[in-house]
Amino acid sequence: MTTPTIEVTNVSKSFGGVAANKLVSMSVEPGKITGLIGPNGSGKTTLFNSIVGYHPIDEGSIKFEGQEISKLRVQQIARLGMLRTFQQTRIYGKMDCVQNMLISVPHRTATFSDMFTKYPAELTEKAEHLLEFVGLYQKRKLISGDLSFGQQKLLEFAMALMNEPKVLLLDEPTAGINPTLINGLIDRLKRANEEFGITLFVIEHNMRVIMNLAEKIYCLAHGEMLAEGTPDEIKDDQRVIDAYLGAH
């Protein structure tokens, strides 16, 4: 049995009196695409934030490739090769797209003196290739904050690829994206998984997208893990249907 890329065991997190996650356990297998669904307020983003170290967890354990990371800080976890994108897209708005890409190179091995070196031409080329991959090549010299929301989302995705993460946590990658672009995005996510070998862990509300994309899906409701299984199992799970339709 291989070590899971991410292994969450009995994690709880409350904010004041609100228990956002209660004894959540789940795992993400290497090389796979794993989905996380659940109604609004069910604790999906909280779980994401716990995994990437945005806030300390109250109890439980989070392991990345077998290494306990629940006490590490955001940057340290990012440098291990686990990256997340944000629900509210976050890019460096006053820099152009190429600069956004260049600054996203992996910082795993960055030493103090690396700060004062320049970017080699290969990296600019790589940045341009990846921008082309997401369809932003023509706009690469524009200030990224002036791009449309959907384009910013694509840029954020390209930046994540530039970082060569082992695993990428995507918080609602298709939210706010024009429906005709969604198919292109699903395709790109799959290619990132297959061609670049990046393990994906995706929060998604769009059922069509997540059923298409993920091999395994977890469903959260009221902060607890409600169900897990293949897309087909989840689709037919009465508890999941109830949770979404408000039977709880």
Add this chain to the structure above:
Amino acid sequence: MNKENYVIAAVVIFGVAAPFLFPNYMVQISLLWIMILFALTWDTLGGQMGYNSLGNITFFGVGMYISAIVQVGMVYDVALYASPDGAALTGNFAPTQYFTGLGLGILAAAVGNVILAILLSQIFFGLRGPYFAIGTLGLALAAGELLGAWDYVGGSGGIALPVFPFDPTTQKFFFYFLCLAAAFLTFAFLRWLYKTRFGLAINAIRDDEEKADAMGIHTKRHKTVAWCTSAFFLGISGALFGNMTGFIEPLEVAFPTVTFGIFMVAMALLGGKGTLWGPVLGAFVFHTVKELTWTYLLGWQWIALGALIILNTVYFQQGILGWAREKWPETFGITVDKDMSSGSEERGTS
């Protein structure tokens, strides 16, 4: 980029020729170079990194005092020198003593400031946005008061620096060229620095520090180095300014928070923060307006400067260069590429 080299050459030629062309304004033009250094070093944090420091003047004052202590301490006991009994000693420096002291004083000011900046970074970079601004403002005010209470360096009465061993005109020329060199070094260093990975990283911190953290950038390391850079050059400027003035005391000369401390912010904003040339341009315009109003609008000079700052912050927030960039984006390389792809290699877009 060739154009930029021409502009640099023109400024340097002006700098070298100015004391011979306008000998009567040599002190004012010396101050212009210091102002440019102020605006450039403020912009490293405020413009490039998005941390609006209102306390950078601290490094100016601390540098000035470090230099004074080294210069005096090499020859005399500082406490005795600073006391009323030591008044006769200020002119008692042989040329070798004077220049060795000055050189070491400038060096100590720069290096001492870097150490101070490393320590302060541990505390102040826990603060964000307006809290950082107010925190650093408090730092500057506290530093002035603390030095005012330190009798070893003369307390609030101040301390006189060693007198230049040659005639006053030579002194003016000497410090003029030192100021020019300091401003030029600052500019050249920052111009190089902003082109390295460091430049992009501090821009990323400015645009979204949380995102920078999430991408694994060593944010703390970059912030500390940025402040150290500012502190280094501000220390040099403080040492020079103290020696040009001849007599230093905490509130008006070393830690002038409401004049120089605010000017450095105003100049960077006026020229266009976050750009290399903006602070230079801003300092030039601001200093010229300031000197002209001091000469021709005496009594109204503060009102004129205030009006300039208000115009800038209300109508012109992006500053002169920022405005130019919005007006002519193509000149600044902000263009849509007609080519669909990066060229020969087949990668295919879907």
